[in-house]
Amino acid sequence: MMKKKLTLLIFDATGTPVKQTTIPRMLLPMAFMFFMAGAIALYLGISDYLRMKTEVKDVHSLRSSLQMQEERVVQHQSQIVAFSNKINSLNTKLAELDNFEQKIRIIANLEPNNDGSSIFGVGGSDPEDLDPTTMMVQDYQELVRDMHVEISEIDQASHNQQQSFSSIFSQLEGKRNLLAATPSIRPLKGWISSRFGYRESPFTGRREFHRGLDIATHAGSPIIAPADGLVTYSGRKGLMGNMITIEHGFGMVTRYGHTKKLLKKKGNRVKRGETIALVGNTGRSTGPHLHYEVRLNGVAVNPMNYFFN
Missing domain, CATH: 1.20.58 (Methane Monooxygenase Hydroxylase; Chain G, domain 1)
Known part of the structure; x- marks a missing residue:
């Protein structure tokens, strides 16, 4: 029985046959199988490589995302x-x-x-x-x-x-x-000639209640407001002579008697330290002085208790 063979011719660059070889035909299927196995292996290797490359890329992306989240x-x-x-x-x-x-x-x-x-x-x-x-x-x-x-x-x-x-x-x-x-400063400088309270009247000799404070000084000396307020009276007032009255609010009222000249009129607003009148000897008086009264809710109180200076 003759074995089947396959004859192959090998040509040179000019196309002239230079060699002849013979291959058994039974080797062709085996060669084909080896070729296919190699192709499949190459395909699987390339596929694994691409898959691993994709997974590595995903891992890097996840790692970067995780780092950003952290x-x-x-x-x-x-x-x-x-x-x-x-x-x-x-x-x-x-x-x-x-x-x-x-x-x-x-x-x-x-x-x-x-x-x-x-x-x-x-x-x-x-x-x-x-x-x-x-x-x-x-x-x-x-x-x-x-x-x-x-x-x-x-x-x-x-x-x-x-x-x-x-x-x-x-x-x-x-x-x-x-x-x-609050009338907290002295209305003028001088010496106190008669205090608040009971005293003997220089005119009658009888014991009487003196509702204010007499401050003697030179005639014409300025009298200042001891607190802010509103002038509610300015004029002649019987035995008080020329008198000015200031309402300060909170039930506080001050009165100034025997003045020589009144510098404020009824309705005028005054500030603490502002000159309101001049010392005089009007009304029933024994000499130039200021009769100064402080009244709280209509009741005369001792002006000395309100002197802070």
Whole structure:
């Protein structure tokens, strides 16, 4: 039985046959199979390479994304820590304002604030209550909730503090007006010739109640207003001679008798230290002097108690 063979001719560059070889035909299927196996192996290798390359690329992308997320988390944590520290700082400052308010009330002799409107009156905690570094590890959401609660309490406390300071301002304003209306300085320089209270009358020799203070000095000396007020009388007044009356408010009234010349008219407003008249000897008088009266709610009081100078 003859074996089947395949004859191959090998040509040179000019096309002339230079070699002849014979290959058994049974080797062709085996060669084809080896070729196909090599092709398949090459395909699988290339596929694995491309898949691994894609996976490596995805891993790098995920790693980059994870790093960005970690950076964002660190940034958010830093912001939360900074924000919680600001909350603690605000709490501390509100507590300091509350203490400052109490000092003002003591110094100005104002009523203490007992209406529960301070920072501690709204359920607020101590200034160092938030600890973000510890609470961040325990529960992030709990820290955020506590921060919202603190912010709400700070907002309420600041509103109450504003109202409290407004109340202080109103009270101080009232005291300022009261001080401005209080006859606290001497109406003129001189020596006291007759004091407030019971005395022997220089005209009748009888014991009588002297409702003012007699201050003797040279005629024509200026008389000044001891406090702000409104002139309610300016003219002749019987035994008081030329007299001027000033209403200061808060029930305070002052009167000035025996003047030589009145420099203010009824209806004029005067300021503390402003000249209102000149010392004289009008009415029933033994010599140039000022009869000075202070009346509180219609009752004559000792003018000496109101001299601060």
